[in-house]
Amino acid sequence: MPDLELVTYDWVPEPPRGFVRDLRIRWALEEAGLPYRVRSTPFDDRPPSHLAHQPFNQVPWLVDGDRTLFESGAILHYIGGRAPALMPKDRHEEITQWLFAALNSVEIATMPWGFARFMGRDKAEEPWESMTVPRLKQVDAALQGRDWLAGDFSVADILMADVLRFADRFDGLAECPACRDYLARATARPGFVKAHDDQIAHFEAGDAARAEG
16 A cells, blocks of 8 residues: 555535645645555544644645645645655755745735635725736746746646646736746646546545435
């Protein structure tokens, strides 16, 4: 049996499918070629044991032997440590800074902005608009003339691409051609395609289990 165990919900409603953050970990593990298994935790009626692994009652978390890690950025950093192709030692600092940037400079703006778009709020009423659009344009400028953020494809690209996917879902990249090209390159990778398909299949299996139950 594989040493690595990825834990995610047994089911989620349709809107977040394809965007639940276990996809980031699936993608990294596929790119790294590390064997792993997926285990489910209940979406409804989450047991107390859930909090023992993820204190914010979210997913995913990764189990490696007697070690448990939560937070997708931390898990990606850990996988990078086990997969030098995704975080070479000579680019460790550069990749790490882009991991933090994806979370703390980009996702922190795009997530509430995207939820506001999903809820149909008018742009003029949304204070995040003035932060998110310039922030995405800054990422676009940083991507000019480069295929990936820090040399070759890395865990930083997995995280940044997934953050940009959410923004693109609500047309946030309309004025960011470099971001869109970058996102197209990233999501064309076999690792992403498999991770995405596997996540969708996982939650569809949850539909079937609910129908039977």
